[in-house]
Amino acid sequence: MSDDHVYLSLAEGHDDSDARWAFGTGFEDPLHGVDETVPEGTDSAQLASYCLALGDDALVSAQRLAQWCTAAPELEEEVALANIGLDLLGQTRLLYARAGQVDGTGRGEDAYAYFRDADDFRNVRLAELPNGDFAFSLTRLLVLSSWRLAVFERLAVTTPDPVLAAIAAKGVKELAYHRQYAAEWVVRLGDGTEESQRRMKDALAAIAPYVDELFAGDENELFAGAGELRSEVLAVLRQVTDAAGLVLPEPTPVPGHGRDGDHTDHLAPLLAELQSVARAHPEATW
């Protein structure tokens, strides 16, 4: 079979509606055909809001990573950051789909991504801070991917909801690559020139106040092991900062919590851009 034929066949329209992947195309359910049953004894509302929070972290992170397109220092890094963003966007879709199944509203992923305001988002604030320079973005990626990986590793084996467990098990493999990529850059820049080291120190100082938030607020019945999460993640971060000749400063936490809908001023403009097309043409199909 020639490659031409493959692409031709994909370009042809098909009658069935379960076809294309974009806003307004009707392909809205990445969990299509998955058993939706919520296990007995699991609090549906809690499950839905936890899936939303984890989805919001990923969506906001994906949007920030996408903002590096055309702005990264090298093409390879741009491709890497976009790929990581795509993985996170995929995790978002699965988590939003699960939230829609269990919160009783039957909402699809678009409703969560495009038609909620900043106050309704539950992402941690570290995800929404502006990209800053490459040092800041890569340091943030290290912190967020190390934390999310540790969370997902636990969810994959301990959470009572089999769908959330499967989403987490899948994400673990992706997050391990994200963490590896970010860690290598942090070491390279920390152990690099005077200028790169200065930027890394500034990045760590700017990020440190938002680290505490990652470990508060995820104590719920769906997530066992929150107790050891902090020490495990901080040990990974120390492993990287030690190799980079850097120190993660003792943070003075910024009051408030993104999980309560308490956000910085940076989230609303990010969402305005993300949501502009969907809100301008809410009924659009193509």
Next chain:
Amino acid sequence: MVTTLIDSRRAWNIAAQVPDPEMPMLTLADLGVLRGVEIGADGTVVASLTPTYSGCPAMAEMRAEVSARLRDAGFARVEIRTVLDPPWTTDWITPEGRRSLAEHGIAPPGAAPRGPLTLTLSPTRRTVSCPRCGATDTEETSHFAATSCKALWRCRACREPFEYVKEI
């Protein structure tokens, strides 16, 4: 409606031959994303697919294509199910798929990592043979490439760049 073993085989074969939209040298069966094709008591063909990466945009194309080809082949009712568990790993790529990748200049993956995911900061030495000249004097230029599942490498012997399906 009486479904026969022959119908089931035929439905499997049709779904199995659908090419991957991003790596068309692989069929969905080669890639290991087609988990099963069954015909229910009412004659509905149920094809189960698993995504490679969470964000793989090819998943929608795969669903559409499997569904369309089964209908074109005369199966009136087709249902596509998503299967997340167990998650796909590159170990699901068949030996035939690995040969096909290499023949098309893409280095196939080694064994997928197992066990705890520890962070290694010392350079990892992985031997990847150049799919063009077979040399093992190769190096990675980027963990990430044109699709989620690939990394960029180059061969120091024949100087050609090549893609490599990274283990996951």
